[in-house]
Amino acid sequence: MPTEATQSAPWSARAKELAGQNGALGALLILAIAMAILSPVFLTTQNLMNVGTQAAVVAILAFGQTFVIVSAGIDLSVGSLAALSAIVTGYSATNLGLPAWVAILLGIATGCAAGLVSGILISYGRLPAFIATMAMLSVGRGLALVLSNGIPVRQPSQVAFFGSTLGGWLPVPLLIMVILGVLAAFILNRTYLGRCMYAIGGNEDAARLSGINVARQKLIIYALSGTFSAIAGLVLAGRLVSGQPQAASGYELDAIAAVVIGGASLAGGKGRAFGTLIGALVLAVIRNGLNLLNVSSFWQQVVIGIVIALAVLTDTLRRKSA
Numbered sequence: 001m002p003t004e005a006t007q008s009a010p011w012s013a014r015a016k017e018l019a020g021q022n023g024a025l026g027a028l029l030i031l032a033i034a035m036a037i038l039s040p041v042f043l044t045t046q047n048l049m050n051v052g053t054q055a056a057v058v059a060i061l062a063f064g065q066t067f068v069i070v071s072a073g074i075d076l077s078v079g080s081l082a083a084l085s086a087i088v089t090g091y092s093a094t095n096l097g098l099p100a101w102v103a104i105l106l107g108i109a110t111g112c113a114a115g116l117v118s119g120i121l122i123s124y125g126r127l128p129a130f131i132a133t134m135a136m137l138s139v140g141r142g143l144a145l146v147l148s149n150g151i152p153v154r155q156p157s158q159v160a161f162f163g164s165t166l167g168g169w170l171p172v173p174l175l176i177m178v179i180l181g182v183l184a185a186f187i188l189n190r191t192y193l194g195r196c197m198y199a200i201g202g203n204e205d206a207a208r209l210s211g212i213n214v215a216r217q218k219l220i221i222y223a224l225s226g227t228f229s230a231i232a233g234l235v236l237a238g239r240l241v242s243g244q245p246q247a248a249s250g251y252e253l254d255a256i257a258a259v260v261i262g263g264a265s266l267a268g269g270k271g272r273a274f275g276t277l278i279g280a281l282v283l284a285v286i287r288n289g290l291n292l293l294n295v296s297s298f299w300q301q302v303v304i305g306i307v308i309a310l311a312v313l314t315d316t317l318r319r320k321s322a
Contacts, residue, residue, distance in 0.1 A: 023314075024262050024278040031282060035289035042292060049171055053239075055284035056173035057082070057232045061251055062258035062276045063184040064228030067221050069259050070188065072201040072268025073129040075225045077118060079251035080140035082233030083244065085111040087144045089234065090153035090243035100156035108230040114140055115226020116219060123215035133222075137252070144245040153243035163238025173235045177277075180228065185273035193220060201268025254283055257308040260315050267319055283307070 035042040042048075061078045068075045089107030092098045098106070114136055121132040147153070164172050188194040196217045199207040208214050232251075237243050260266060261282055262275030286307065290300045 024275055028278055028282050031285045039292040051284050051288045052174040053171045055280045056177040057236050058254045058258055059177045059277055059280035060180050060228055060232035061255040062280050063180055064225035065255040066259050066271050066276045067197055068225050069264050070201050070271040071197045071221050076133040076252050077136035077140055078229040078255055079248040080137045081111045081114050081226055081229040082248040084140040084144040085230035085233040086237035086243035087147050087153050090155045091147050093156040094154050100158040111226040111230025112223050115222040119219035119222035123218045148245040155237050155243055159238050160241055162235045176235055181273050181277050188273055198269055257311050260311040266315055
């Protein structure tokens, strides 16, 4: 006959799981309350829209990064691919005279192709994901500098839409972030590919033995990450009204931090799109709040670094306790 302790064990495990999933949301609420107390401007509609807009690029990058981390990988190239895709879009329209929609599709295809190359290096070249994507980071940034000669590239007017507002109040970056978040959640929770991501991240050998073509799935996963990076690059270019070869520098760390803050495990097999969105909002709220409090940008870097370290430490402790 089961004892009271054994009966309560499943509830205890469930409580820990819920706490892990909603920890980031609780942190976001605490941060928002603290910032509202410290700055009366924080809760204004305009500022909240600014927070969403600031979170958009990192969140979009992080959605693609979520696919990779859930499958126990890492993608360090997302920031440079965002810049490269924007440069390719601007170069194709301005220098080659291609129609704007063709240039935009070519920019997105560039990100997808670069992600596919990373997937090939990892799946068939047997390179560690860290090395393969770090190499792609350098290649992507280098190609962006080569195509642009190190100077900003003018974008077609249609790209400005990605950084504009609808009806004078709804930021398009925020709208794109929500749409891609829903798409990422659908892929993770409702598709065969999503189930493969969790299976590969949980135990790659077991996934292979169960009939999953791990190499092919990794190709798709890294191609998806590159595609999301390209869209993030277009959003950033729309906000900057130009393609900057050094744009999104360091954003790969923010993307990884957003995924981990959102409850994903760097060991793989765990992660949610909603958690990633909350993680990106946490970083945006911290930056926005520090700006409102007139904290130096140098100290902001220190704070963000501490947040990243705490997120990874939390993931480590969470895995040990599990």
